[in-house]
Amino acid sequence: MTNTIGQKLKEIIDPITTLYLSEAQTDNLPFCVYDPEYREERTKEGIYKVVGYITLFVVAMTFEQAESLMTAIKTAINGIESPQYNSTFIMEDKKSYEGVWILKAEYNINQYKI
Amino acid sequence: MEEERILGYNCRLKIQNKLLAGTTQDDLNISAVTKDSITKDDAGNKKSAIVGHEVTFSVSGIVTLGATAGTHLSRDEIIALSLLTGDDAIVGVEYVAGNGAAYEGDAVITSYSEGSGSEEEATYGLNLKISGSFTLKTGT
Numbered sequence: 001m002t003n004t005i006g007q008k009l010k011e012i013i014d015p016i017t018t019l020y021l022s023e024a025q026t027d028n029l030p031f032c033v034y035d036p037e038y039r040e041e042r043t044k045e046g047i048y049k050v051v052g053y054i055t056l057f058v059v060a061m062t063f064e065q066a067e068s069l070m071t072a073i074k075t076a077i078n079g080i081e082s083p084q085y086n087s088t089f090i091m092e093d094k095k096s097y098e099g100v101w102i103l104k105a106e107y108n109i110n111q112y113k114i
Numbered sequence: 115m116e117e118e119r120i121l122g123y124n125c126r127l128k129i130q131n132k133l134l135a136g137t138t139q140d141d142l143n144i145s146a147v148t149k150d151s152i153t154k155d156d157a158g159n160k161k162s163a164i165v166g167h168e169v170t171f172s173v174s175g176i177v178t179l180g181a182t183a184g185t186h187l188s189r190d191e192i193i194a195l196s197l198l199t200g201d202d203a204i205v206g207v208e209y210v211a212g213n214g215a216a217y218e219g220d221a222v223i224t225s226y227s228e229g230s231g232s233e234e235e236a237t238y239g240l241n242l243k244i245s246g247s248f249t250l251k252t253g254t
Contacts, residue, residue: 042138044126045136048176049235
């Protein structure tokens with residue numbers, strides 16, 4: 001079973017705003033960065049689930065833009081509910097740093113063997 | 115013979131010659147049934163004689179629907195077996211640990227339980243007790 005959670009996030013978030021892994025490869029706002037942590041869970045038949053602990057950061061010039069993008073990203077993540085993926089929202093945080101808005105959201109995203 | 119250690123996933127219980135789908139744990143327990151005796155000549159030291167054994171299994175796992183037909187028992191088949199009564203409730207079991215010998219016998223399912231927290235996979239627990247003898251399977 002291959003972990004495809006990162007690919008799935010790229011697929012659903014890129015149309016909203018460019019998604020980067022761990023570090024933005026641009027200075028152009030807005031963008032989204034995610035930090036993943038993964039672990040595998042097994043039955044005696046092998047891996048049946050990949051558990052992803054995902055922290056997302058939306059960075060934008062205004063709060064309105066950041067909030068709008070984060071809302072769209074949350075809707076997209078909710079939309080991955082299927083036999084292969086499910087998600088649980090954990091917490092969010094909003095802060096401004098030197099005039100740039102950074103909205104953070106943490107999710108638990110599971111991928112199942114199908 | 116070289117010592118061989120095996121990982122737990124190699125230890126498997128089969129019911130009616132099928133594995134249980136989604137299994138995460140199989141536990142075998144063999145308890146001696148003893149008869150204790152004491153006479154004045156024992157000077158207070160109790161003697162025990164083994165008159166039989168109680169052999170039980172505990173299995174736990176992830177509730178799985180639509181398991182591989184023919185080789186695995188899925189949730190609904192396990193529940194159906196758990197609800198049988200009388201002679202119908204006696205099931206053949208086989209237990210093997212890696213490349214070690216297999217043991218077999220007849221058993222009854224003494225309990226089945228499910229847990230279903232809202233944010234995790236549903237889990238099950240199954241307990242069986244050997245009815246009659248539990249013996250080395252010939253040819254293993």
